[in-house]
Amino acid sequence: MSALIYLEGRELSFFYGDERIVFLRLDRPKASGKVQIKVYPDCRVVASAPEDADSETVLSAVKKRGRWIYEQLRDFRKQLEFTTPRQYISGESHYYLGKQYLLKVIEAPKQIQGVKLLRGKLEVSVRTKSTEKVKELLTDWYKARAKETFAKRLDAMLEQALWVEARPPLRILTMQTQWGSCSSNGRITLNPHLVKAPRECIDYVILHELCHLAEHNHSKRFYRLMSQVMPHWQQTKVRLDGMAAVILNA
Known part of the structure; x- marks a missing residue:
């Protein structure tokens, strides 16, 4: 990755x-x-x-x-x-932590522009309705949620990754083909789109990258370590891969 x-x-x-x-x-x-x-x-x-x-x-x-x-x-x-281009208009379905939420675009010239998750809906307030502005606000919202969520899940996964001595640096970066990566100096990079997936899928990607801190290649030892910390990781990977087309275009 x-x-x-x-x-x-x-x-x-x-x-x-x-x-x-x-x-x-x-x-x-x-x-x-x-x-x-x-x-x-x-x-x-x-x-x-x-x-x-x-x-x-x-x-x-x-x-x-x-x-x-x-x-x-x-x-x-x-x-x-079954993947249609996003129009960023009311009624569309968008994912967050594995669940679908209806998008509601509110035109409010005097309100602060932003995104709120309320009563099962993603409400986006804009001064004037604009596809690009709604997309921009949603993108920023997802990145903020990703930063917060990934930090918490990393801390949780570190409790299982006993081979990791110090908390690795974490970076959020939009990527076209990868959920995450681990650099040679130990920095973990995660795709903000991943925050649209279920928590178990997020944990899988984080554990995958943490395993790379011990095994840099996809060797037998790597997969053995992965299976020790997440015995059913294959099923989780299949689930995440099955959602990829929808999530990456959402």
Whole structure:
């Protein structure tokens, strides 16, 4: 879990049945090991490989996962069919901590502009109705809630992460393809969109990054540690991944 948007790489492709699947090949400097393949909710396929691996080796590795990639793309495309662009008008449904809330936009020229969570609704007060202003206010509100919520959940998860000696620095940063990341110097970065997911999903992402403080790669030891602190993390991951298309576009 790292990086914002993959801007550099080489496009390669292969056929699975009648479908041509295009993927982006990224180099991992000074890395060894297997080719890592990810399919993102926006249907981008990325293969991360050691920089000295030739294209044929990478292509072969990706082809072997052809069926899995095809099924991932199929599932994400189904989700995207039901995802309509946000208009930020009254009546829309928006997520917060796993629950859906109706958006209510109030035009009040003399009131302070802002967002309140009241009686199952997200009420946004604006001086004049503007899609961009409503979006801006909601974005700021989500970031503020994320900062507060993530700090509390980090403290709670640290009680389980006995290998962590000191509370790691926490940063909130909007990312297009990741829920979170852990830098080489131990800073944890979390996506504010994650605050729209259920608390269990937030805890999963935080624990995932805390495990990276002990194991920097997705090794067997990493997953063993993850299973020790959250035995059912796979189910939680599936739940979060299933909500990705809706949450990231909300």
